[in-house]
Amino acid sequence: MKKMLLSLAITAALAGCGGGETLEDVKKETPAVIPAATVKFDPANGVISVPNDLLMSGTKDGTLNIPGELDANGVSISRAAYANPSMALGALDGWSSQVPFKIDLAFPPSISLDATSAGTPGAVRIFEVIMGASLTDAQCSVAPAGAACKLVGELTFGVDFVTKGSGDAVAIIPLKPFKAGSSYINVLTTSLKDSEGRSIKPSSTYGLVKQETPLITPSQLALQGAVNSYENVVTSGGAISKDDIIYSAAMTIQSVGPVLSTIKSLLAASLQNQALPRPAVQVPEQPMLTVEQVFAAKNITGLSPAFAGVQYQKGNVMLPMYLSTPTGTAITDLADTYWQGMCDSAVAVLGYKAAAGDAFPAEPISVNDGTCAALSEGRLRDLGLDTTKHLTKYNSIPKVQSMADVPVQVTKPILPVINMIRAQIGMGELTMPAEGWPVVILQHGITTQKESMLALTASLAVQGFATVAIDHPVHGERGIDVDGDGEDDFNATTGSVLAYMNLQSLLVARDNLRQSAADLLGLRLGLNFVNDESLNTQDVTYIGHSLGSIVAPAFVTQTNTPLAPQVDPLFKVNTVALASGGGGIASFLLESASFGPFVQGSVLLSADTAESAEFAAYTQGPAISNCGEADYSRAFTSCAYKEFTAALTVAGETTKIANIQGVMTQFAFASQTALDSGDPTNYASSIAALGTPIYMNVVVGDGALNKADQVIPPMTVNNPIAGSLPLARLMGLTTVAQSQPLTEAPMSYVVKFTKGHHGSVLTPAPDVGAGSNAQDSAATTTEMQLQIASYLATRGRALSIANTEIVTD
Template sequence: MKKMLLSLAVSAALAGCGGGETLEDVKQESAAVKPSASIKFDPSNGVISVPNDLLFNGTKDGTLNIPGELNDDGSVKIQRAHYADPSLAIGALDGWSTQMPFAIDLTVPAGVEIDAASVSTPGAVRIFEVVMGASLTDQDCATVPAGIACKGVAELTNGLQGDFIAKLGADGKSINVIPMKPLKSSTTYITVLTTGLKDSSGSVAPSSTYTLLKQDAPLVTPAQKGLQAVVKSYENAVTSLGTVTSEEIIFSAAMTTHSTFEVMGAVKQLLAASLTTEQRPVLSVGQQPADGLTVADLPGIPLSDEIRPLFRSVRYLQGNIVLPRYLGEPQAKEDAALADTYWQAQCDNAAAVAGYIQATGGTPELKEGNDTLCNALSGGRLRDLGLDQHKFVSKYNPIPKALGANNIPVQITMPADETNRPDTGWPVVIMQHGITSKKEDMLGLTLALTQAGFATVAIDHPLHGERGIDVDGDGEDDFNASTKSVLHYMNLQSLLVARDNLRQSKADLLGLRLGLNFINQATAVPLLFNTQDVSFIGHSLGSVVGPGFIALANSPLDEQVDALFNVKAGALSSGGSGIANFLVESASFGPVVKSAVLSAATDLAVSKQFNAYLGEGAITDCGQYAADAGAFANCAYSTFTAQLAANGDTVALGAIDATVTQFAYAAQSVLGSADPINYAGTVNALGTPMYMGVVVGGENGNKEDQVIPPSTLSNPLSGSLPMAAMMGLTAVSESPEVDGTAGSYVVKFSQGHHSSLLTPGFDERSGGTAEGHAAATMEIQKQLATFLASKGLMLPITNDAVIAK
């Protein structure tokens, strides 16, 4: 984490924009009459603000080229594990974030101030959707060179109720652009600044470089002329829409957003294709204890003596399912061994293959084995010719390589009394637990679901519960987010691993849903489940991966298999989007995240101080938490920063804040393709009935959710409520009218805590009262079970004492 993204020396990445000659060779600057602010933009000298598609310049695999990533000849010089560095991790991406706020830097001379009101005025900062050259979807733009803007599509709306807002940065030397809705994935946008931007001396000026590029200046080298063609294409594309003129434009920059569905869509296709092979996923149930088990019989389940007898109505079984593993396996016990376990593609990427064919003038002969497989799987777009060193999964290389298979334990429950079993079998709910939790923790919900007539199935997330990794075979897991460290799954040391852990969770849910179809045939005990009536419940991390799972499961693929993936309704509790931002602002996890970031930023003086403190003072201050790595990090960071504040060390505190902000930008950029905000719109469009419960607090001193906040200060698209809004959920505080139409709803709870869905126990971190927490559990479980049983037709809200108005 030593390198951060926001201050990039990009000249090394802009192959062809430098080469010994720069635009300084041809600049003819006139003497300024009076000082004025200007936009920082001089690519050949490494001065640009990100996001900016100029960092795709020279790409051979369709991913961004980041300084330090490439040799002079354009080949990749670093190993897979080096992409653990957050700034280098962005070099594995096929685009920029769809939701992160970004800044455009200004040069502001002494005595000059930017007019903040002008920045916020619609028309000063504008964003346009465009189609770029070499388009695969627009025939008009297919033959236009890549990197050249072909045509404008539409202008986005500037405003709080629109697509984005703009405001002056806190330092007065940058323009902050903040998306209010997520941008489309795999789409190019051009951000434009106009003469509507004002400073204390008049209009903000373009940089001298940009002025030359937009005019017919006598540029010298082919590289300079190429950059001029790019800038002119940007302006031509946006002015073609007739809402802005070239004379008004003082800056333009393109950004292409990362892909979202391509890779996970390929996973679903691979699962569907396995149906005709011996590798198809099958949820099987072996022989169970002769007397049978109920949840009440299980040791270690936190049930009170009063409530445990009720769980005798919940039959408990164990099954298993074998699913593809796309994650690599660590070869050592140190956490650093996880750094290169992120997904890799099966084939060479399409950009490299196209470049090879263009350079050689013909299509090479097929080689036996993986080359033939890649050609068949991709319809000829992908090959395996040894062209792609790292094989990053992307929209240009979407087929992940299975590195093995996991035999995954499956937890199954069903009503013990089968008297009322429907003729079609018990409807099924797939349950997915939260981070640092395990599938068994979802058993607290099974009584309510059993009473509503449901069977349930659940598996652990990767690196959780029974799916930890024991490297040396000593019987103790070396990597397990449930028992060791949350960072084994939400891996801040290697963001690509964190992203692909989230992807693997979704892939496993897709495989479990598909394998569920065969449970009635693959069992040693009599079962009758209605595998065509399947719903989903996700808690915490389960709610983070849930929207993606539902969007992928319910998106049409082929009429012969669509029903085998279908999810009838979904319920989410305590989830959220904008993962990086909500982690940073989480009351529970925020200090842990910041501690990891600060400890790794060893180029900062305050980082050295913090690491010294971890080795000495923290043992004294936080030794009582030594057995819990997360609690220890939380205590150590909070205590250390409190000491800085008490000493008035604003410089050190400012350095920490800046470092964390930079990390959050890089982290969200990398995690974006797995973030639920990018699937939320699809869930809405598909019309899948959805329920969501969010603890906003407010009653009896009850705090809001202390793990995933309802909203965040740094990003309006981060938190629980923004995700609910993007899924089109209607906020209700009383039972909606029953009119025969399925609905999708979000209910805000004034009492309760992050895990109220699962346990009525009191959580003192959340404040409030024990009675309020217990009542919230009873209410949310009743709401959720009825909503799923009615497929969104009914949502009973019966205890308004725990509901926020």
């Protein structure tokens, strides 16, 4: 994580777009003026605020051009080098949809920003536009790439975004995610004032290039053309004039769905094409075993007698792995295991085709080249043009690195016992439906395993559900043993959480999330070919806890998006229940009471700053006395970071604390941008549009002893669309605190619990750190499981809330 982000040496990337030597000569001839506050913008000298589509200039594959991606010979850096957070942005086809960002300003001595003006509507205006070389608009498809082509509309201050002063910058804070794949132009206006009440001025570079008079060099003309296209398009609607504009910059939001959508299409194609692997869940004959016996073998006792009425079985399913296998056992050996395209980017192919003319090979030059062409209607090829093969909207077919034999956990009701339990609680006798038991897919949280979800199987069996579950990648039975010694070298359940949520390589963290969603797609399709007629694989629901809730929106969006009438029933998930999830992963991790200190400590250790070196020395000295051996585990790093920052605070080291916070802000920007295509926030609007009924529970705390969720906060301080409750809002869930009667159409709800903790849906045990006591924790577990079971049993048409004392609206 060296040299994290926004001291980008942008000059190299923008050499073809900036002012150049002649522009400097022009500036030298400009008469001196009274010093004024200006917007920082001088691309030729590396002065630029991001997000900014100028970093798309000259792209060969449709990704951002980040300085340092090419060596002195013009050769792409190694895949492992993209572990650097700055470099990771170079693997993306655009910017984050949700992370707050800043536009930097320059002030003369004793002058500062008028913070009131920075937070006033009109100081910053954002316009949705269509850019040139559009893939979706015929008129703009022939316009130059990088130029604004057409105005779509203006975003609304206070509804879509807000702004505020942030030191020598104006911060732009989304209140809704920007649309994936869409483009926007950020505009600063003369309403932005300095502390003297004067309007902030354009930089000298921006002032020159926005002039109508043509400049001299090709690079100047290119920048002038881009800026003028921005201003021409945003003023075309008549809502703003060019005289109002002191700065404009385009930003294209990265795509988030094409790769997973392609995976679903390939899975669907496997139904007809035998050359493609078709998943099938297999459950071999095995001795009768109950979940109660499984728990007893683990010395877990004192549970509901209903667990004796749940049959436990193990099976397997073969799933494609798009993550590659590490070659070493250090966490850094995971750096290059992120997903890779099987083909050259369409951008590279088009560029080569235009340059080669008749020499362009019309026929495949290899088997893989032919496969790429066949799967993409000729848009993609494998001609050796694209060495990095980053997955984007221009290159959406991932390479299958291996096939994984994934263990599957299966449970089913044992009727004599279940009917005895039902009779005790006043429920009628249950019989297996003629079509078989409806199936619930269970997905566990980070650092746990599929067996942890067995805690839900009794309440589900009482309602007549079977369940299936698999481990997330690099969890449970899916750990990675590199050296073959029988011990997993990477396993987030038994080892470090970094094996999955990889802070050393953000692209690996992103693709672990995508692999989880892809695995669920494969599992869902594979259920249709299970060798067990007692399962009704046309009636499938889903429950996710924590990480299982985080990956759910991506999975559900893909599995429920219509593809073809004959295929859609094989993927459909009819109802969803989410426990303790959230969106805006980077923001909630940094602010998580449980994970935040570990994340921040790990980031600081790798930040290559003076404070980083000081913290590293602290971990080798003072921290050891209170935090134990310096093993850089989650417990040690969390302890050391909290002690280190507390010591700085006591010592009044405000500058160092500010510098550390600056590192975290930079990391939040880089990490959220890298993680975006795996983040649930970016699928929330699709979930709402699909109408899939969803239940969600969130522990908000009671405002006294029982704290809010300590792992995924309900809300975050620095990002208003991160956390649990914003995700629920974006998915269109209605907050309820009382039972909801049976309705004709399914409904979607969020229930806020005042008691309990992050894991309450699975365990009645209290969490001392969350302030939950034994009685309230047990009550919360009972209530959460009741709500989920009643919601799924009615397929989202009713919700039972029995204990209204521990929920709130």
